[in-house]
Amino acid sequence: MSDLVNIPQHIAIVMDGNGRWASKRLLPHNAGHRAGAQNLRTLSEAVEKLGVAHLTVYALSTENWSRPEKEVQGLIKLMHEYFQQYIDDSKKNNMRMSFIGDISRFEPDLQQKIETLRTLTRNKTGLHVTLAINYGGRDELVRAARKLAQDAANGTVDPAHINEEALVRRLDGFPTPYPDLLIRTGGEKRISNFLLWQLAYAEMYFSDVLFPDFGVKDLQAALDWYGGRSRRFGGR
Numbered sequence: 734m735s736d737l738v739n740i741p742q743h744i745a746i747v748m749d750g751n752g753r754w755a756s757k758r759l760l761p762h763n764a765g766h767r768a769g770a771q772n773l774r775t776l777s778e779a780v781e782k783l784g785v786a787h788l789t790v791y792a793l794s795t796e797n798w799s800r801p802e803k804e805v806q807g808l809i810k811l812m813h814e815y816f817q818q819y820i821d822d823s824k825k826n827n828m829r830m831s832f833i834g835d836i837s838r839f840e841p842d843l844q845q846k847i848e849t850l851r852t853l854t855r856n857k858t859g860l861h862v863t864l865a866i867n868y869g870g871r872d873e874l875v876r877a878a879r880k881l882a883q884d885a886a887n888g889t890v891d892p893a894h895i896n897e898e899a900l901v902r903r904l905d906g907f908p909t910p911y912p913d914l915l916i917r918t919g920g921e922k923r924i925s926n927f928l929l930w931q932l933a934y935a936e937m938y939f940s941d942v943l944f945p946d947f948g949v950k951d952l953q954a955a956l957d958w959y960g961g962r963s964r965r966f967g968g969r
């Protein structure tokens with residue numbers, strides 16, 4: 734598909750623009766999320782073929798609960814359907830599925846599906862897809878700080894020796910390497926509380942294309958752009 738030599742090991746995507754995609758077609762907001770979820774399946778296959786090892790996508794943020802009840806319920810229903818499909822596909826599919834975010838907020842049967850998917854795909858060797866659900870970067874850091882405080886209180890961690898590694902080990906996605914490339918679709922140019930710690934040195938690519946329309950050609954354009962970046966990680 735590509736003659737790129739500099740392929741990111743880990744791509745993160747803020748899948749924005751589903752609502753506008755639906756409005757343009759006079760459809761309800763959830764039709765946009767549904768089209769987005771379908772597009773995620775297509776993009777995952779393309780990403781895997783390109784040789785990328787990890788893909789992390791923002792599917793539901795800690796802030797999204799404040800959206801209209803109907804939209805939130807629609808997103809949860811979509812997760813039920815898609816997780817079931819991913820479970821059914823796991824026999825023939827080689828994808829590994831992980832989750833970041835505070836899963837405990839979801840109803841038990843959705844939590845059960847998440848656990849099943851995690852367990853069924855644990856030893857898969859294909860693309861590693863991480864879904865961020867009820868995820869917020871600040872919330873993740875607060876939960877990691879809480880775990881550290883608990884470990885300090887019970888004596889397993891010496892506060893004098895708390896360093897970056899001690900915190901990182903308590904982040905949700907540990908030990909997945911940090912994203913090399915963040916793609917945000919839908920025209921906005923911000924992080925929106927996504928992977929605040931992990932994106933410290935990521936290259937950022939912003940596209941005006943609405944997520945359901947963000948196809949393999951758009952992905953290719955992002956990777957071409959990434960291929961031309963020189964990453965210095967704060968050095969010279």
Ligand code: FPP
Binds near residue numbers: 944
């Ligand atoms: C932002 O678009 C997108 C979301 C809040 C949710 C993204 C979710 C999906 C693509 C579905 C993933 C589902 C599964 C099952 C993995 P927006 O609604 O804010 O768009 P707008 O800015 O145009 O209104």
